[in-house]
Amino acid sequence: MSTAAKVRVRFAPSPTGQLHVGNARTALFNWLFARQAGGVMVLRIEDTDVARSEARFEDQLLGDLKWLGIDWDEGPDVGGPHAPYRQSDRLELYREHAERLVKEGKAYPCFCSQEELERDRERALQHQQPPIYSGKCRGLDPEESQRRRANGEAAAIRLRIPEHPIRFHDIVHGPVEFSNEVVSDPIILRSTGIPVYNYVVVVDDALMDITHVIRGDDHLSNTPKQVALYEALGWPVPEFAHLSTILGSDRERLSKRHGATSIANFREMGVLPEALVNYLALLGWAPTGGTREIFSPEELIKEFSLQRVTPSPAVFDMEKLYWLNRHYIKQSPPERIEKLAEPFFVRAGMLPENLDEHTRAWFSKMIALLVPSVDKLDQLPERAALIFRFDAAAAVNSPDNAEVLASPKTADVLAAFAAQVEGDSSPMTPERFKTIMNEVKARTGAKGKELFHPVRVALTGSHSGPEFDKLIPILEEGSQLPLPQHVMNVRERLAAFRAACGK
RNA sequence: GGCGCUAUCGUCUAGGGGUUAGGACGGAAGAUUCUCAAUCUUCAAACCCGGGUUCGAUUCCCGGUAGCGCUACCA
Numbered sequence: 155m156s157t158a159a160k161v162r163v164r165f166a167p168s169p170t171g172q173l174h175v176g177n178a179r180t181a182l183f184n185w186l187f188a189r190q191a192g193g194v195m196v197l198r199i200e201d202t203d204v205a206r207s208e209a210r211f212e213d214q215l216l217g218d219l220k221w222l223g224i225d226w227d228e229g230p231d232v233g234g235p236h237a238p239y240r241q242s243d244r245l246e247l248y249r250e251h252a253e254r255l256v257k258e259g260k261a262y263p264c265f266c267s268q269e270e271l272e273r274d275r276e277r278a279l280q281h282q283q284p285p286i287y288s289g290k291c292r293g294l295d296p297e298e299s300q301r302r303r304a305n306g307e308a309a310a311i312r313l314r315i316p317e318h319p320i321r322f323h324d325i326v327h328g329p330v331e332f333s334n335e336v337v338s339d340p341i342i343l344r345s346t347g348i349p350v351y352n353y354v355v356v357v358d359d360a361l362m363d364i365t366h367v368i369r370g371d372d373h374l375s376n377t378p379k380q381v382a383l384y385e386a387l388g389w390p391v392p393e394f395a396h397l398s399t400i401l402g403s404d405r406e407r408l409s410k411r412h413g414a415t416s417i418a419n420f421r422e423m424g425v426l427p428e429a430l431v432n433y434l435a436l437l438g439w440a441p442t443g444g445t446r447e448i449f450s451p452e453e454l455i456k457e458f459s460l461q462r463v464t465p466s467p468a469v470f471d472m473e474k475l476y477w478l479n480r481h482y483i484k485q486s487p488p489e490r491i492e493k494l495a496e497p498f499f500v501r502a503g504m505l506p507e508n509l510d511e512h513t514r515a516w517f518s519k520m521i522a523l524l525v526p527s528v529d530k531l532d533q534l535p536e537r538a539a540l541i542f543r544f545d546a547a548a549a550v551n552s553p554d555n556a557e558v559l560a561s562p563k564t565a566d567v568l569a570a571f572a573a574q575v576e577g578d579s580s581p582m583t584p585e586r587f588k589t590i591m592n593e594v595k596a597r598t599g600a601k602g603k604e605l606f607h608p609v610r611v612a613l614t615g616s617h618s619g620p621e622f623d624k625l626i627p628i629l630e631e632g633s634q635l636p637l638p639q640h641v642m643n644v645r646e647r648l649a650a651f652r653a654a655c656g657k
Numbered sequence: 658g659g660c661g662c663u664a665u666c667g668u669c670u671a672g673g674g675g676u677u678a679g680g681a682c683g684g685a686a687g688a689u690u691c692u693c694a695a696u697c698u699u700c701a702a703a704c705c706c707g708g709g710u711u712c713g714a715u716u717c718c719c720g721g722u723a724g725c726g727c728u729a730c731c732a
Contacts, residue, residue, distance in 0.1 A: 168732055203732055268730065275729085284659040285728070310730050327662070336660050336728080344730040351732045375661055375727030398663075398725090405724060436669065436681090444671030445680040464663095464670075467725065471668050474682040484695090527694040537694095591691095606691030618693035 161193025162365050165219075165226070166355070168200045169211035172416035173218040175470065176370060176400045176408060179434040183397060184368045185224045186435070186458040196362055197229030199240045202354060207242075218417040222427050223451055228362075236362040241354055248349035248357055251387060252311050252342055256296075260386040261342060263299045263309035264291040286338030287312070311343035313353070313383060320378040325366075325395040326463045332378040340379050356380045360389040368460070371396035395460050398438055398467040408470050415470075424494065424531020426486070429479040437468045448481065476529035483525060492521050495531050502535035503638050504542050516631050523624050540614045541628060542639050546650035549615035558617050563600040564608040568652070570594040571609055575648055582630050582644045584623045612651040613644060 165181040167173065173181075188195040197219075201207035216231060228234025238244055255261035271287070278285040291299075292314065303309050315338065321331045342353035349357075359367060374396045384391045402412035414420055420430055432449050441449075441457045449457065483491060496517070499505040509517060524537045549555060558564060574590040575582075595605055607617045619625065632641030642650065 170732080200732070206732085264730090266730095271730080279658070282658045286659090330661080332661075338728090341730050346730075348730085350730070355732090370726095371662065372726055373732095378661095396662085401725080403668085407725075433669095438669090440670050440680095442671090443680085447669095447681050466663050468670090469668055471682065474669065477682055480695095524694095526696095601691090603691055610692070616693085617691090620693075621690080 159365055161188060161191035162196060162363050163188045163193060163368055164196035164198050164359065164362060164364050165224075166198040166200050166358070166369075167215055168203060168206070169208060169215055170203065170206040171211060172418050173215050174408075175415055175417065175420075175430075175434065178218070178222060178417050178430075179400065179437060180368065180370055180397055181219060181224050182222070182431060182434050183395075183439070183458075183460070183463070185226075186454055187366065187368060187460055189455045190458055193365075194228065195224075195226040196234070196236070196364070197226040197231075197239065198358060198362070199230050199242075200351070200355075202241045202348065202351065204242070214418065218421075221421060222417065222431055241358065244354075244358065245349070247361065248354055249343065249347065251357055252349065252353070255313065255342075255386055256311060258386075259296065259314075261311050261313045262291060262294065262296070263303055264312045264339075264341065265294075265299075265302060265307060265309050266290055284336055286336065289339065292339060308345040310341045310345045312339040313342050313379070313386060315339050315379075315382050316385070320381050322377060322381045322391060322394060324374070324377075325393060325460045326398075326465050327371075327374070327396060330374070330377070334378075337378050337382070342383070352376050352379050353383060356383040356387070356389075359392060360384060360387065364392055366393045366395060366460075368395040368397065371398055371465075395463065396465075397463065398465055400437060401467050401469045403469060403471075405467075405469065412470070413472070422532070424498065424534070425475065425479050426482045426494075429475065429482045432482075433475045433478050436474075437470070439463050448478075479530055480528070483528070483531070488518060488522060491525060491531070492518055495521055495534050498532055498535050499538070502538075504535055504538060506636075506638055512631075513635050513637070516628065516635060519624070520628050520632075523620050523628060540616065540619055541625075541632060541641055544613075544615055544642050544647055544650070546615070546647070546654035549611055549651060550654045552615070555611045555615075555617060558607045558611050561604055561608070563598060563604045566598040567594055567600050567605060567608045568612060568655075570597045571612070572648060572652060575645060582626060584626050587622055587626050587644075613647045 163184045165184045167177055167181075185195055187193070197216075199212055201212070212230070219226075226232070228236060228239065230239040233239075252261060256263065274288055275285040291312070299309070315334050317334060319331050319333050320337065321329065324330050340352060341350055343349050377394060377396075381391055400408045402408045404412075408415055414423060417430070421427075428451065431451055431454070432447075435449060435454050435458070436447065439458065439462055442462070492514075496505065496509070499517070500507060505513070505517065520538065520541065521534070524534055527537055528534055550559070571590065571594050574593055578586075580586065591605065591609070594609075595601055598605070610617050610619060613629075614625070626644065629641060629647070630643050633643035633646065635641070
């Protein structure tokens with residue numbers, strides 16, 4: 155291939171379901187490669203499997219890719235010089251080239267019935283032989299075949315596999331060689347006239363001038379057939395790059411069984427797209443030196459290299475994704491996180507549909523308080539339970555609090571704290587809280603944990619939690635806001651807690 | 658069954674004929690804080706097995722094993 159040839163890659167998903175992380179990673183590597191080379195990214199929809207393809211999946215697919223920040227220069231939605239970009243719209247093309255191959259003697263009609271083939275196959279398997287096509291119709295006289303077809307006899311079209319080993323180059327695996335003995339003449343056009351995937355993909359890739367085929371390594375074993383097809387069709391063979399499989403923690407192919415696997419799942423969990431992109435890039439690829447982990451999409455475009463892609467399969471590690479997600483959440487402008495987090499709170503019944511100015515300002519403070527402790531945005535409402543769902547009775551009865559509540563100083567501390575709070579109706583500010591605590595400390599002699607833990611339990615229901623300095627204003631201001639769920643302020647909490655203790 | 662691909666800490670990986678085999682996630686410990694989270698510091702943790710080549714293999718070659726994939730008128 156000449157170096158002047160413009161890089162053209164394609165991502166060719168089937169619209170049969172959600173975009174899976176494995177495919178997303180393939181799309182990403184294609185995109186990174188294209189953008190780095192200043193090449194063209196093509197999106198092609200492989201919808202020849204009519205039974206499983208659905209239009210709504212195609213829309214989702216495009217949406218998921220866009221969400222990840224992956225764009226394309228040619229595709230079903232934007233068109234392009236090689237349109238159409240949906241295989242179902244290209245059927246005529248496939249038939250045309252198949253007939254051409256037959257005419258040139260590079261392919262031939264096969265009249266074997268499916269039952270017959272199935273029998274052969276089973277027999278071969280029983281005798282522990284490779285179940286390859288017998289070649290029965292290979293030697294049929296072309297004119298005779300032509301006549302039978304003209305008479306309406308159903309025939310599939312098979313490619314004649316050459317009598318020599320098939321070699322090709324793979325950027326991540328190096329040179330690959332397959333013996334032709336094991337690649338029996340594949341069917342390219344079914345007797346129904348519907349073309350077969352391995353054929354279609356070659357016609358499309360060739361006609362779309364794809365220079366680099368970057369895809370999952372489940373296609374590696376299909377590649378010899380495809381190479382034979384390119385050669386039979388008289389088209390240049392592209393470069394290949396077969397990406398390893400992504401596995402689950404049990405080293406089995408990643409599936410729904412392993413939890414979140416679709417891009418939509420991650421989006422709904424509150425994983426940021428740049429975190430997912432960064433993580434996916436690191437699955438199977440590492441930069442020179444191998445020590446850097448954080449990459450923006452722009453940096454990935456600069457650094458990425460197919461030559462540095464590992465051939466070995468990688469286990470998807472949710473913890474590392476979370477680490478990156480935490481990183482990007484902290485890096486983000488707070489307004490962005492607030493905006494993304496808002497729906498989670500609305501859904502949890504903690505926020506109204508539309509926030510007024512005061513509520514928004516308050517919400518912003520709360521997010522700042524909660525955000526350091528979450529892996530993903532959907533954990534925010536549960537972290538906010540200490541603000542929205544204070545339950546005095548549960549606090550009193552919780553085994554986690556038993557030790558604190560049984561501690562000798564606790565009763566004194568709480569009594570002194572209550573006396574201070576109740577003896578003064580001025581607003582509860584962090585400063586006032588501090589003053590009160592100092593007073594309680596002086597009166598009871600308690601300090602450190604024995605001072606703070608009882609108060610913490612009484613006000614939040616737990617002996618662990620965020621700093622009071624930040625928490626108190628959120629409680630106080632929250633209690634003034636018209637929220638779907640009332641936020642109890644310090645006085646309310648204390649009263650409820652003491653009442654619960656009394657029982 | 659055949660063919661193919663793969664094999665470095667638990668995980669993602671760097672490296673490579675002689676190295677203290679590096680980084681990151683996670684784990685552990687410590688610092689900090691009333692506590693949790695965050696943050697910082699430190700620690701533990703790996704070359705699948707067997708042959709060969711070689712003065713020397715984790716690295717190169719062969720075999721084994723294991724995992725995965727393909728073996729369709731699926732994609």
